[in-house]
Amino acid sequence: MISVKPFEKRHLLEASQMFATKYRALQQENELLPASFRDEAVIEGMLARMIREHPGAVAIERKRVVGYLTGYSRIPALKGGASGVYVPVWGHCVETPNDIVAVYAALYSQMSEEWVASQCYTQLLTY
Numbered sequence: 001m002i003s004v005k006p007f008e009k010r011h012l013l014e015a016s017q018m019f020a021t022k023y024r025a026l027q028q029e030n031e032l033l034p035a036s037f038r039d040e041a042v043i044e045g046m047l048a049r050m051i052r053e054h055p056g057a058v059a060i061e062r063k064r065v066v067g068y069l070t071g072y073s074r075i076p077a078l079k080g081g082a083s084g085v086y087v088p089v090w091g092h093c094v095e096t097p098n099d100i101v102a103v104y105a106a107l108y109s110q111m112s113e114e115w116v117a118s119q120c121y122t123q124l125l126t127y
Contacts, residue, residue: 002103004110007056007070009048014065015058016044019093043090050091057110059094059103067094069107073120084122085115092125 007015020040027033036042047070050056056070071087078084094103115123 002059002061002066002098002106004057004059004106007047007051007058007068009051011058011065011068012044012047012051013040015047015068015093016040018065018068018095019043019090022093022096023090037090046090055111055114056091057107059107061098065095066098067103067107068092069104069111071111071123071125073115074118075120078120078122079124080122082121083119084124085120087123087125089126 017040020038020043023033023037027035027038047068050070050072054070054073056068058065059067069087069092071085071091073085075084075086078086092104092107094100094107112123115121
């Protein structure tokens with residue numbers, strides 16, 4: 001069973017390893033993708049900066065991080081009049097072979113409540 005918890009510093013290593021592993025596999029299929037996201041340390045640093053200032057969530061299953069979601073929040077007038085959130089490509093990931101739809105739904109359910117509570121009505125996610 002998956003539980004959703006706040007994204008904390010102790011989750012950074014697992015999250016960055018998960019993203020970098022999936023990204024390297026994707027890059028083998030598409031060589032046009034930039035190489036910088038292959039490096040776990042680069043991803044870990046970006047995620048660390050992100051969660052210091054912006055909320056995030058992790059999906060935990062059997063004491064392991066199996067997914068995460070975080071983004072730049074409280075961006076004024078994002079794509080119109082409302083404040084919003086932008087989730088960069090490295091700001092989310094779900095480990096396979098988990099039920100990707102169910103994990104993302106659980107993460108988004110948690111984060112969308114927080115984003116709306118902070119009046120971030122526009123939510124953009126890069127895939």
